[in-house]
Amino acid sequence: MTNYNPAQIEERWQKLWQKEDFYRSEIDETKSKYYVLEMFPYPSGKLHMGHMRVYSIGDVLARFLRMRGYNIIHPMGWDAFGLPAENAAIEHRVNPAQWTAQNIVHMKKQQNRLGVSYDWYREVNTSSPDYYRWSQWLFLLMYKRGLAYKKKASVNWCADCATVLANEQVEKGLCWRCSSVVETRELEQWFLRITDYAERLLYDLDKLEDWPERVKIMQQNWIGRSEGSEIAFKIREFPGEEIRTFTTRPDTLFGVTYMVLAPEHPLVKRLVEGTERETDVLDFVARVRKESEIERTAEEAPKIGLFTGRHAVNPINGEEVPILVGNYVLMAYGTGAVMGVPAHDQRDFLFAKKHELPIRVVIQPEGEEFSDQPLKEAYTGEGRMVNSGSFNGLENVEGMKEVTRYLEQHDSGCFQITYRLRDWLISRQRYWGAPIPIIYCDKCGTVPVPESDLPVELPLEVELSGNRVPSLAHYEDFVQASCPVCGGRARRETDTMDTFICSSWYFIRFTSPNSTDAPFDSEAVDYWMPVDQYIGGIEHAVLHLLYARFFTKVLFDADLIKFEEPFSRLLAQGMVYKDGAKMSKSKGNVVTPDEIVEQYGADTGRLFILFASPPEKDLDWSDQGVEGCHRFLRRIWRLLEECKEQFAAEKGVSESVQKEFDLQRSVHAAIKKVTYDIQERFNFNTAISAIMELVNAIYAYRQSARGTVYNHAILHDALEKTILLLAPFAPHLAEESWHMLGHTESVHRQEWPSYDPDKLLVDNVEVVIQINGKVRGRITVPADSSKEQLIDEAHRNERIGELLAGRNVVKVVAVPGRLVNIVVR
Numbered sequence: 001m002t003n004y005n006p007a008q009i010e011e012r013w014q015k016l017w018q019k020e021d022f023y024r025s026e027i028d029e030t031k032s033k034y035y036v037l038e039m040f041p042y043p044s045g046k047l048h049m050g051h052m053r054v055y056s057i058g059d060v061l062a063r064f065l066r067m068r069g070y071n072i073i074h075p076m077g078w079d080a081f082g083l084p085a086e087n088a089a090i091e092h093r094v095n096p097a098q099w100t101a102q103n104i105v106h107m108k109k110q111q112n113r114l115g116v117s118y119d120w121y122r123e124v125n126t127s128s129p130d131y132y133r134w135s136q137w138l139f140l141l142m143y144k145r146g147l148a149y150k151k152k153a154s155v156n157w158c159a160d161c162a163t164v165l166a167n168e169q170v171e172k173g174l175c176w177r178c179s180s181v182v183e184t185r186e187l188e189q190w191f192l193r194i195t196d197y198a199e200r201l202l203y204d205l206d207k208l209e210d211w212p213e214r215v216k217i218m219q220q221n222w223i224g225r226s227e228g229s230e231i232a233f234k235i236r237e238f239p240g241e242e243i244r245t246f247t248t249r250p251d252t253l254f255g256v257t258y259m260v261l262a263p264e265h266p267l268v269k270r271l272v273e274g275t276e277r278e279t280d281v282l283d284f285v286a287r288v289r290k291e292s293e294i295e296r297t298a299e300e301a302p303k304i305g306l307f308t309g310r311h312a313v314n315p316i317n318g319e320e321v322p323i324l325v326g327n328y329v330l331m332a333y334g335t336g337a338v339m340g341v342p343a344h345d346q347r348d349f350l351f352a353k354k355h356e357l358p359i360r361v362v363i364q365p366e367g368e369e370f371s372d373q374p375l376k377e378a379y380t381g382e383g384r385m386v387n388s389g390s391f392n393g394l395e396n397v398e399g400m401k402e403v404t405r406y407l408e409q410h411d412s413g414c415f416q417i418t419y420r421l422r423d424w425l426i427s428r429q430r431y432w433g434a435p436i437p438i439i440y441c442d443k444c445g446t447v448p449v450p451e452s453d454l455p456v457e458l459p460l461e462v463e464l465s466g467n468r469v470p471s472l473a474h475y476e477d478f479v480q481a482s483c484p485v486c487g488g489r490a491r492r493e494t495d496t497m498d499t500f501i502c503s504s505w506y507f508i509r510f511t512s513p514n515s516t517d518a519p520f521d522s523e524a525v526d527y528w529m530p531v532d533q534y535i536g537g538i539e540h541a542v543l544h545l546l547y548a549r550f551f552t553k554v555l556f557d558a559d560l561i562k563f564e565e566p567f568s569r570l571l572a573q574g575m576v577y578k579d580g581a582k583m584s585k586s587k588g589n590v591v592t593p594d595e596i597v598e599q600y601g602a603d604t605g606r607l608f609i610l611f612a613s614p615p616e617k618d619l620d621w622s623d624q625g626v627e628g629c630h631r632f633l634r635r636i637w638r639l640l641e642e643c644k645e646q647f648a649a650e651k652g653v654s655e656s657v658q659k660e661f662d663l664q665r666s667v668h669a670a671i672k673k674v675t676y677d678i679q680e681r682f683n684f685n686t687a688i689s690a691i692m693e694l695v696n697a698i699y700a701y702r703q704s705a706r707g708t709v710y711n712h713a714i715l716h717d718a719l720e721k722t723i724l725l726l727a728p729f730a731p732h733l734a735e736e737s738w739h740m741l742g743h744t745e746s747v748h749r750q751e752w753p754s755y756d757p758d759k760l761l762v763d764n765v766e767v768v769i770q771i772n773g774k775v776r777g778r779i780t781v782p783a784d785s786s787k788e789q790l791i792d793e794a795h796r797n798e799r800i801g802e803l804l805a806g807r808n809v810v811k812v813v814a815v816p817g818r819l820v821n822i823v824v825r
């Protein structure tokens with residue numbers, strides 16, 4: 001007998017699968033397609049456990065559904081642009097392209113070593129010109145459709161990364177990549193008009209029934225739809241000017257006691273110009289503008305305001321209230337102006353207290369009397385309008401409509417829906433990205449690069465002497481261009497695109513990765529898309545997943561694709577922890593896929609990851625758990641080795657019908673459970689448990705038959721079924737075992753076993769049919785079948801019928817619950 005040696009087995013099968021193009025996928029109209037996709041990685045150079053987890057999950061599905069008869073597409077590629085490559089380039093003094101290429105070679109090797117069933121013919125690399133050419137083409141499509149535009153705006157600036165960031169890339173005021181505090185800068189930048197799609201991005205979330213609720217809620221909050229009124233306040237001292245403000249509570253308009261403007265508000269300068277307050281206010285504005293959004297809006301941050309000396313006129317009652325400039329009001333959201341209603345908004349309440357501004361109750365809840373004593377906090381609930389002139393006594397919900405109607409009639413306000421979502425800032429002042437295909441000509445202005453001139457290629461020679469890879473503006477050969485319209489001297493745009501653009505359509509490119517005259521081939525897209533099952537981390541809930549949905553909708557509107565949502569089902573896998581903390585270098589608790597593969601083999605690693613926790617839950621790494629899974633695989637190996645010897649040495653016949661029946665019941669119960677757990681619930685852990693139970697049952701059967709001869713056919717069948725069930729989880733061991741049982745075809749090309757409900761019934765037995773004392777077949781019958789019924793059933797058996805054809809039956813013996821022996825001549 002040989003020992004289980006994963007290193008030797010795994011490599012051998014991997015080579016063979018590769019050589020025989022096992023996982024290559026082609027369009028086949030006769031089959032149902034299924035698109036399994038794990039989020040493609042950034043080629044950092046090393047796989048971590050999070051990668052191994054997501055690939056293991058995807059591969060189980062791909063292999064399982066392949067055996068179920070689906071035409072599977074399971075591609076992999078590289079999200080290869082981005083800042084880390086530039087940082088590494090400087091550190092190692094190697095070109096980012098070269099560094100990226102090396103990492104891809106290495107990581108691909110690591111992925112293959114895990115035995116994941118990828119179709120490498122579909123590999124894409126977003127940093128290769130034949131890919132980013134189409135990213136640029138898509139930018140131009142957006143441009144033509146009025147969805148890409150350049151404007152000067154206050155933008156997020158990360159000094160450490162030396163580039164601007166999209167709002168989605170700022171987390172609590174910090175850069176998502178390097179955690180530096182993000183500043184605000186006034187810059188001219190390229191944007192994509194994602195706000196045009198705010199409503200569809202929001203409402204179509206309802207169509208995504210198989211997306212995790214928490215991801216949908218995060219997107220919903222990010223899009224942030226609110227209904228309310230836009231209200232115009234005139235300025236007493238400047239009758240021609242007005243301040244527009246948005247509120248979700250027009251019913252509290254009579255409670256306005258002041259107005260606050262953001263320091264960035266364009267009117268601020270005008271309001272204080274030439275007054276005694278000018279210096280103080282402008283100093284304050286300059287100071288606040290240096291602060292980050294997080295500093296300004298933090299709960300505990302002091303809410304500071306300065307009076308401008310000017311007054312706003314409330315359009316509903318003509319009341320004049322002071323206008324202040326306040327640090328907590330942001331220009332980026334809403335109109336940059338807030339009407340202060342301290343009695344009914346807690347932040348306004350705190351601000352009014354601090355600055356001794358009046359507080360006036362205008363909403364009175366049922367059965368309470370606020371008006372006599374000072375409020376301790378703002379009342380934000382519902383109630384009746386009070387102190388509100390002719391609106392007094394109205395329910396406030398009704399009042400919202402009535403007040404807005406009044407404003408509309410008096411031309412000083414309107415009903416409005418606003419979104420928190422801002423347009424997507426996509427230009428980056430960095431080298432390693434897809435150049436924005438735009439040319440600036442003094443005569444013709446902004447000119448898109450003609451499609452036939454794509455790609456606009458990155459200069460390959462880069463300067464690596466400083467502490468940063470210089471941006472494209474640095475390469476004069478790149479910058480110089482001739483104008484596509486007039487042919488005169490012109491300059492190229494030197495910003496590159498946010499890498500999230502590259503990843504917003506890669507899943508479509510996978511359907512036709514070699515398409516050279518379009519970003520994708522329609523026939524292939526129509527067949528393969530949308531992605532049936534997408535798997536990736538929750539950290540992309542807003543960023544990538546929102547952008548990809550946006551791109552898909554734009555492509556749909558441009559009539560290039562026929563679906564509006566890219567990912568039918570989404571699985572957000574949990575994190576990998578060890579000793580209660582996220583695996584990290586600084587904590588010294590990192591286990592790498594390489595170590596596990598080296599020590600135990602890929603099958604053990606995959607099995608452990610899938611067994612330790614359901615995919616969407618966090619996983620706690622356990623060395624004992626890994627050991628346990630390894631022992632289980634060794635146990636299967638030993639079972640097969642032993643059975644193989646026994647099969648060769650003995651002739652098997654039925655000894656104990658009941659025990660055989662029990663074994664078969666275990667087999668069919670396991671098939672039923674594993675199928676259900678993978679397909680319906682993604683509960684791979686309980687599916688694996690069911691396989692473990694089945695292996696125990698087989699051991700038990702052999703144990704019970706020790707010293708006697710047992711039924712080879714039934715045992716053989718049980719082993720086969722076990723291996724088929726194991727194939728998606730431990731593909732190498734399953735392949736080896738399958739061949740040990742005498743098969744020459746791959747286990748991964750077998751049909752997934754189906755279970756027989758009859759075999760699950762406890763009161764059925766299997767009866768052996770012999771001809772002249774030799775086992776020739778088996779039938780399952782109710783345990784209480786009579787002799788006559790048994791003989792009847794035996795004759796109805798197709799195989800037996802064939803064997804008896806033309807023979808002379810001399811005698812039939814039936815033993816209920818056990819056998820039928822037919823003697824022929």
Ligand SMILES: [Zn+2]
Pocket residue numbers: 158159160161162175176177178179180
């Ligand atoms: Zn940064």
Ligand SMILES: [Zn+2]
Pocket residue numbers: 441442443444445483484485486487488490
């Ligand atoms: Zn020109």
